[in-house]
Amino acid sequence: MAGFAIETVGLAKGYGRTQALQPTSLSVPMGAVFALVGHNGAGKTTLIKLLMNILQPSAGSATVLGENSTGLTGEAFTRIGYVSENQELPEWMTVRQYLDYLQPFYPEWDDADLVRVLDLPLDRKLKHLSRGMLMKAALASVLAFRPSLIVLDEPFSGLDPLVRDELIEALLEEVEVDTAAERTAPTTILISSHDLAEIESFATHVGYLHQGKLVFAEEMATLIARFREVTVTLGDGAASDAAAPASWVLLETAPSVARFVHSQADTEPVEEQIAAVFPQAVGVEMEPMTLRTIFLALARSGRGPVDMAALEERRNKRTQKTDKSDKADRSRA
């Protein structure tokens, strides 16, 4: 079904002088798995709390499943499953008691498969569960009522890879069941996370928040298609005065090689651009990038914070490579 599960227009939140979320206009399509990423303090939790009517906006508005976020009440939350990292649960209850307590509120409740798939210890009290188990119980408690919208704030932080995979599998099963049953309103997932590798493996859309500003929001496939790491091998001819296109990021040139990140490689004529800027080019290599390396490039190009350790590692690799190719050049000369 066409349409948006979430739409915000100029949605903003300030705390005193801290602008936690700058005016943000965002659309999350129905059926999307939309990942909200960004460093600590970027505004992810603030945005999610505004959408869940836990915080009131300083400006702008949001529509969630067709309702204004500030009007979301109990009835709307039978269609929205929200799990946050620091959620308070009735910890004196066992897992079974907790699920049984929730069931009467939701007509479509069914936890049998989830309890099995997530291997939940039904007789254990919530207060005796490990962090991973608690997260699994919280996830089961929202998946069981088949919500139209699932909102997860940092569900993976501090979990071991095995538990993460189980959580993702349970989530994806929810989306796949929907696709198979061709529900008119498929489940939409909004998830905030720091874990770029994990997010890349299953999100359909990604939104990048940096210091309260939404830098971009787009389909994962488009983002991955438009970024390429380009290496141009340079021959002996004369250099050109042509300026590099604006879509080239982090251009570095050495006598025998030039490197840059192309941010529009799927739509611009890359080879023609290279021929204009580097008429002495004798070879071009274009490598796809991971979500992590794309973010690193954006950070280094001044559009976000810099991950110094990773930067150093890349610099070292580059220096080694350049040294090798310079040596090869010298031995050929």
Ligand SMILES: Nc1ncnc2c1ncn2[C@@H]1O[C@H](COP(=O)(O)OP(=O)(O)OP(=O)(O)O)[C@@H](O)[C@H]1O
């Ligand atoms: N209650 C509050 N009072 C004042 N400032 C706040 C409050 N809550 C959040 N902030 C500030 O708003 C900004 C955004 O915080 P937020 O928790 O939304 O970021 P985040 O992206 O979720 O971070 P993290 O990844 O660390 O959870 C930060 O600068 C934070 O210090």
